[in-house]
Amino acid sequence: MNNKKVVLVTGGTSGIGFGTIEYLLEQEKYEVISVSRGDKNLSLAKEKLGDNANKVLFLHGDISKEEDCNKIYDEIDSKYGKLDGLVNSAGIIKLGGIEKQTLEEWNNSININLTGIFLLTKTLLPLLKKGTNTSIVNISSMSSKKAGGSIAYCASKAGVDMLTKYMAQELGKYNIRVNSVNPAAVYTNIYVSSGDYTQEGYDKWSEEKAPLYPLGRIGDAKKDLAPTIEFLLSDKTLWTTGAIYLVDGGKSI
Numbered sequence: 001m002n003n004k005k006v007v008l009v010t011g012g013t014s015g016i017g018f019g020t021i022e023y024l025l026e027q028e029k030y031e032v033i034s035v036s037r038g039d040k041n042l043s044l045a046k047e048k049l050g051d052n053a054n055k056v057l058f059l060h061g062d063i064s065k066e067e068d069c070n071k072i073y074d075e076i077d078s079k080y081g082k083l084d085g086l087v088n089s090a091g092i093i094k095l096g097g098i099e100k101q102t103l104e105e106w107n108n109s110i111n112i113n114l115t116g117i118f119l120l121t122k123t124l125l126p127l128l129k130k131g132t133n134t135s136i137v138n139i140s141s142m143s144s145k146k147a148g149g150s151i152a153y154c155a156s157k158a159g160v161d162m163l164t165k166y167m168a169q170e171l172g173k174y175n176i177r178v179n180s181v182n183p184a185a186v187y188t189n190i191y192v193s194s195g196d197y198t199q200e201g202y203d204k205w206s207e208e209k210a211p212l213y214p215l216g217r218i219g220d221a222k223k224d225l226a227p228t229i230e231f232l233l234s235d236k237t238l239w240t241t242g243a244i245y246l247v248d249g250g251k252s253i
């Protein structure tokens with residue numbers, strides 16, 4: 001086996017997860033695994049990666065389901081026997097406050113965004129303990145601290161920040177670091193996938209939001225988020241844990 005770090009990126013077929021995988025492949029220091037549920041994002045991701053698609057182990061699974069997490073464990077265990085990094089990026093949003101959001105929408109968001117991170121990380125812990133300078137990066141959101149958009153989403157992300165701190169405190173004894181990256185708006189498929197926007201509506205929304213950012217634009221997954229995620233995965237941050245990194249173009253100032 002070469003000495004590359006083995007890193008699993010959930011939601012690696014779209015948006016921030018996909019941008020992270022593209023960036024990690026460019027560094028040539030990582031063996032990359034992706035987990036997601038469906039085929040549509042998967043075939044698009046493979047198409048965009050071209051020949052590099054062969055360098056990624058694409059797994060199928062829903063991180064909110066115990067049997068899928070166990071299957072993911074088995075597949076990684078049999079191929080690599082360890083994990084040096086885990087980027088918990090898989091997530092969803094459905095817009096609405098307490099008056100509009102249904103219980104089903106609430107449960108979906110909490111199950112995937114919060115319970116999914118708990119469940120997958122818990123399942124993979126034996127592999128993470130076998131890694132070297134293991135690092136877990138949870139993709140939270142600026143919405144963990146600022147209400148707006150979706151009540152379930154904001155509550156789930158506030159939960160992710162505490163999960164980060166709790167796990168950082170608990171897993172330090174295994175030399176496992178746990179940090180959160182909290183973006184403001186990043187141009188991805190999240191709102192079109194949820195049905196909250198059409199592609200045209202989302203493109204217009206993205207343009208309208210740009211002037212609200214001190215840096216004059218919303219984020220790009222690969223250019224603006226992936227380098228911070230990779231920094232936290234790398235051995236440059238061996239004494240950084242429990243940190244909540246706002247990467248938001250200055251939006252929260």
Ligand SMILES: NC(=O)c1ccc[n+]([C@@H]2O[C@H](COP(=O)([O-])OP(=O)(O)OC[C@H]3O[C@@H](n4cnc5c(N)ncnc54)[C@H](OP(=O)(O)O)[C@@H]3O)[C@@H](O)[C@H]2O)c1
Pocket residue numbers: 010011012013014015016017035036037038039040041042061062063064088089090091092112116139140141142182183184185186187188189190191193
């Ligand atoms: N975009 C933003 O403005 C923004 C801002 C702040 C934070 N974030 C956070 O960034 C993360 C990534 O979001 P994104 O914007 O990149 O979204 P995206 O483009 O919609 O990508 C989401 C990815 O997660 C996968 N996924 C969703 N549910 C899953 C599940 N239950 N099990 C396994 N995979 C699942 C999707 O593939 P399948 O559907 O095929 O499973 C897809 O690959 C999320 O946690 C989100 O909350 C996004």
